[in-house]
Amino acid sequence: MDFIRNFPAIAILLCLFAGIITSGLKQKAARILNTVLICIELVLNGCTLFYTVITGEAFVYVMGKFPAPWGNEIRAGVLEGMMGFFFCVIMLLSMLGGKKKLFDEVEESKMSLYYVLTDLLLSSLLALVYTNDLFTAYVFVEINTIAACGLIMIRQNGRTIEAAVRYMIMSLLGSGMLLLGICMLYDLTGHLLMSNIKESVQLIVAQGSYRVPILVTIALMCVGLAIKSALFPFHAWLPDAYGYSTVSSAAMLSSLVSKGYIFLLLKIIYRVLGFDVFKNSHIIDVLFVFGLMGMIFGSLNAIAENDVRRMIAFSSVAQIGYIYMGIGMGTKAGMVASAFHILSHAATKSLLFIAAIGLTDVSGGSRKFIELTGAAYRNKWAGVTFTVGSLSMVGVPMFSGFISKLLFAQAAVQNHAKMLPALIVLAISTILNAIYFMKTVIRIYTPVENTPYEKITFKDMKLYAVILVCFIVLNVLLGISSQPVVDLIEQGLSMFA
Amino acid sequence: MSRLKSKEEYEKTRAFRFFRWLSGVKDPYVGEMEMHPQEEYKIEETTILERMQEKQMLRDKIYDVEHNKLLVAFHKVYVICAIIFCIVLVGLLLYTVSYLPETGNPSNPADNEVAARYIEDGLQETGAVNIVSGMILTYRAFDTFGETNVLFIATCCVMILLMVDDAVLKKQEEKNDRRFEPKNDVILQGTAFMLCPVIFIFGIYIILNGHLSPGGGFSGGAVMGAGLILYVSAFGFKKTQKFFNEQVYRVAKITALLMYGMIGSYFYITGANGIENHIPLGTPGHILSSGIILPINICVGLEVACTMYAFYALFRRGGL
Numbered sequence: 001m002d003f004i005r006n007f008p009a010i011a012i013l014l015c016l017f018a019g020i021i022t023s024g025l026k027q028k029a030a031r032i033l034n035t036v037l038i039c040i041e042l043v044l045n046g047c048t049l050f051y052t053v054i055t056g057e058a059f060v061y062v063m064g065k066f067p068a069p070w071g072n073e074i075r076a077g078v079l080e081g082m083m084g085f086f087f088c089v090i091m092l093l094s095m096l097g098g099k100k101k102l103f104d105e106v107e108e109s110k111m112s113l114y115y116v117l118t119d120l121l122l123s124s125l126l127a128l129v130y131t132n133d134l135f136t137a138y139v140f141v142e143i144n145t146i147a148a149c150g151l152i153m154i155r156q157n158g159r160t161i162e163a164a165v166r167y168m169i170m171s172l173l174g175s176g177m178l179l180l181g182i183c184m185l186y187d188l189t190g191h192l193l194m195s196n197i198k199e200s201v202q203l204i205v206a207q208g209s210y211r212v213p214i215l216v217t218i219a220l221m222c223v224g225l226a227i228k229s230a231l232f233p234f235h236a237w238l239p240d241a242y243g244y245s246t247v248s249s250a251a252m253l254s255s256l257v258s259k260g261y262i263f264l265l266l267k268i269i270y271r272v273l274g275f276d277v278f279k280n281s282h283i284i285d286v287l288f289v290f291g292l293m294g295m296i297f298g299s300l301n302a303i304a305e306n307d308v309r310r311m312i313a314f315s316s317v318a319q320i321g322y323i324y325m326g327i328g329m330g331t332k333a334g335m336v337a338s339a340f341h342i343l344s345h346a347a348t349k350s351l352l353f354i355a356a357i358g359l360t361d362v363s364g365g366s367r368k369f370i371e372l373t374g375a376a377y378r379n380k381w382a383g384v385t386f387t388v389g390s391l392s393m394v395g396v397p398m399f400s401g402f403i404s405k406l407l408f409a410q411a412a413v414q415n416h417a418k419m420l421p422a423l424i425v426l427a428i429s430t431i432l433n434a435i436y437f438m439k440t441v442i443r444i445y446t447p448v449e450n451t452p453y454e455k456i457t458f459k460d461m462k463l464y465a466v467i468l469v470c471f472i473v474l475n476v477l478l479g480i481s482s483q484p485v486v487d488l489i490e491q492g493l494s495m496f497a
Numbered sequence: 498m499s500r501l502k503s504k505e506e507y508e509k510t511r512a513f514r515f516f517r518w519l520s521g522v523k524d525p526y527v528g529e530m531e532m533h534p535q536e537e538y539k540i541e542e543t544t545i546l547e548r549m550q551e552k553q554m555l556r557d558k559i560y561d562v563e564h565n566k567l568l569v570a571f572h573k574v575y576v577i578c579a580i581i582f583c584i585v586l587v588g589l590l591l592y593t594v595s596y597l598p599e600t601g602n603p604s605n606p607a608d609n610e611v612a613a614r615y616i617e618d619g620l621q622e623t624g625a626v627n628i629v630s631g632m633i634l635t636y637r638a639f640d641t642f643g644e645t646n647v648l649f650i651a652t653c654c655v656m657i658l659l660m661v662d663d664a665v666l667k668k669q670e671e672k673n674d675r676r677f678e679p680k681n682d683v684i685l686q687g688t689a690f691m692l693c694p695v696i697f698i699f700g701i702y703i704i705l706n707g708h709l710s711p712g713g714g715f716s717g718g719a720v721m722g723a724g725l726i727l728y729v730s731a732f733g734f735k736k737t738q739k740f741f742n743e744q745v746y747r748v749a750k751i752t753a754l755l756m757y758g759m760i761g762s763y764f765y766i767t768g769a770n771g772i773e774n775h776i777p778l779g780t781p782g783h784i785l786s787s788g789i790i791l792p793i794n795i796c797v798g799l800e801v802a803c804t805m806y807a808f809y810a811l812f813r814r815g816g817l
Contacts, residue, residue: 006766013762018648020754023653024747063639066622069611072639109662113653120650127643139643143650150654161658180590187597191608200606216593346772 004051008076008130009061011044011084015123027111034115041122049081055486058495060132063158063415066484068132069193070435072410075132079263079339079492082485083129083263089474090346091122091254097354097467098248101361105155105246114154121147121252125260134182134272135192137264145171145228148257151249152241153297163240170237177224184217185272194271205277214305218273218283225265226287229258231324232294237316239301242353244311250309251353254316255346262323262342266335269327270496279330288328288418292425294321299432303439307367308360311436312352315393318429319345325422326408329415337407339489344392344478351471352389358382358443358464361457369440374448378455383444385468390437392475395430407486408418624778624787625708634790642761645797648804649754655808661815671734674814680733689693689731696724704798708787714797721798722805729810743817746803753799760789760796 018037022030052058058077062068095118106114120143127143148171153164186192187201188210204210227234269278278297298317305311319341326338356367362378363371376383376477392399407427412422458465478485498782500718507513511755562569598605615632625631633641661667729737768776779786810817 024751061770063765143649190609212596
């Protein structure tokens, strides 16, 4: 069984290899290679998860023959394995679900480049998940950023180019802040390896020296990663980037790219700074407040939106707000809730994007609400799936969104100082969520006579319908059997420390 | 003055031409060189007017500047806020830096066992005289592989943005390339003729001696890329494509990255599992030494040179 220890490293390297090879292939071969690659990654990450659950402890893997502080190292625990596995699942479903749209929207000669970008994006996500070294994390953050820009602008029209430029500027600002934070941390501790930094930081904090630089470092890292994952005041790049890019890109950006950064933040909190150091800094309260604001303002923006894709995009701002609220709670329960919401939101948001494209396709490609009237009758599969996604987002029992809201509420009750604002905003945000999602669901189920658009049946979209069913199953699974997942997250978080 | 050659023969030699130029009888470039651009550069007046009208329309219709005083005020406040924010951020960072450990102090946290091992044992463990190369390509080879992939993915993104595939557009781009400049600039060509070989040799030298002296794949590759760019600006794409077209570019790029990946993976996986990796370190100081560093440097150099040239070509005319 010990050969499974090689799997995380092999998974990352395999993605890089696939990306390199894909750049020399024609589009059909590139597509097949991409699908095969994601399936292999699924198996590799699943095995890693299985191995760590069985052995019950995390393992480090030295990249090369030189041990940790000198060479590179990656580390896999339960939470890492789970995230890697889950990211692969979402990526597979998003790529297959948006395949048809990809052919319409992307120039044929550039199609293989799209697959290069997705392969490298997957590699960077896995590296962010498994890394045990801050500098490795930064290198793969760079790959992630550039790949995300490419994913946005591969559908070439004015809107996406503008969105990509905006995303690039904001995202590079975030990378710069993260890099400054890493530099300062290196100056203070002399290490780049996470576990060594943590030891030094604990020592420094216990001695009480370097109080200002530590605080500024924590702030820079949090703000840098918050910009990259679109926390509320930094979300200006998000609606255009998610709203106008091709649908696979939108699904991957919302459910994988931003979540990768949040997972890196979790990792930094636990493995670099130490949870107590982070909790005692006041940055945590800032994150909490911005999380709360994001939950409300994101939803308000979504209500005002008249474009279904942009509405879903703004809903992401609100959901990212939830995650940061959980982190800002400063308790283990809050962290568990955040980690669960990473999974639940990733599953639901990609589902919504993929389902929305089915609805807009049977409405003449228009994304305006007025055109969407009765769209669920024209494409029944997409209609049902969109409804499931909406219910999950609102937080109806049986679906994954309910569990994360329940966990957030439980976490809030345990923290006396932050209980009241958290619960009130949670309630308001749920109502706002219900307003805009139910508005859409009612709209798509309103019967309309004499529609100029044609119905679409199962025969015309076999793969798409299967993917939609997979999404629903994933969502309901997370909603019904949430306890094992929560247990795994708790186990993983305790392995972090 | 006695001559071995007849006068006619003498007039053909370089020495004659040189002395003729020296005495100022005839400037060889006058009359034989394309001094003028192929076409006069002028923008049609209608396009200028159109562009101005468009700008005016944007200002009037979309932003409605005259009536929308709020927007104007917002833009002013925005600029002021941005400046204040930047100043505050700069101040904050400077304030923080004043608390950081003093530079050059031997008791700094950064001067610890990590750096000590790189400096003291680096030579024996990696076989590289150049410690920096030894560090980035042996100890931290995985990071550097990631960094090389950053270059690769950056080229992919530039290709998405600028690559022209449409046949009609391609022709037009070719026509537009260097439209307002002389195509065959003799001075540039003469200089490039002399400089290019030197630049290439220097680049190759830097790459091959990456483990012995300052330099390595990244810097050597940049030098070679600069040489390629000089060649293509002097002699044009047609001549360059004889030895460096899209096919060659693709093969070189993929081979270099794959080679790097294979060597790297072999090194990581054998190292992690405690298997002997059979890569000879050689005698430090020799050209064939220091294990995986030399082949990796060559791969990185190729990749960097290709990337530099590809950026230039894509920006200039949307294709290699």
